[in-house]
Amino acid sequence: MPLSEFALIERYFRKAGAMRPDVQLGVGDDAALLQSPPGAQLVAAIDTLNEGVHFPFGSPPASIGHRVLAVNLSDLAAMGARPAWALLALTLPKVDERWLEEFTGGLSALARSHDVALVGGDTTLGPLSATIQILGHVAKSTALLRSGGRPGDKVFVSGTPGDAAAGLAVEQSRLKASAEAESYLRKRFLYPSPRLALGDCLRSYATACIDVSDGLLGDAGKLAHASGCGVELEFDHLPVSEELVSAVGDQRARELALTGGDDYELCFTVRPSEVERLRHNLPPERWKYCCIGTLGETPGRINVTRGGSVIELTHSGYDHFASG
16 A cells, blocks of 8 residues: 555654754644754755756665755855754655665765754655755854955865766766776765865855855856956866776866866865965865965956966856756
């Protein structure tokens, strides 16, 4: 006998995520009752993953559960915020208990690792889609914004962007590489790691921050636009993984680092006078970030240079509504 919506929620979602003392009433009622800490601002974000758009048909259910939470956690990381609560809206073409078990497992593992409680949501029948609204908090007036950068600020990025785009290509059988490289790249796409600890620390150093979801070049451009600046990125300074280089070569790896999506790294800016303090207190070898460019004086100007010359790129990032 198929599970009812109530039974589905009871079996798979009531105990998903962390247990938090600030949840006065969670899954099972008409709405949740939550207690925000004193002196903090509430931070909210929401993202949807649709089958065939954000993940391939037949993707591992555990990855879908992980990713739908990770993309939201990354948004909070970019604000320097700490996550607390999540609400899930899940649309299913049918009730498949094995699929639900794996989906919930992926979601719950990441939620518990970041002390996030699942406090409510909705389940409906239709094409496969998962939406999470994440709620967290940050000390009043300390949130990182996209708009705080100024000309001359140094531009940094965490991790090795481009890996996830290559991982998606491996998933879709568009890219062949060594077994070791394929395994690494697939994991970077299927199970991204939101940089919450880094984002929390950057509130003491960064002037602006954005999460890299639609491609580094496009997202750095969004940060620069919000800050009323231009941006210049140095092609040869882009960090790329050994696995990506082994799979596609150095030139293509750096192109993917600029234009590939789904990395969920952080792009941030720091005043030149603060760079030494940043590197001393947050050693880049440990925190995995590097300087890739500078904000410029001319609003809207986005350049990528190599050896002093501007190079042309044909793709700046992902846009859901771009023609073609």
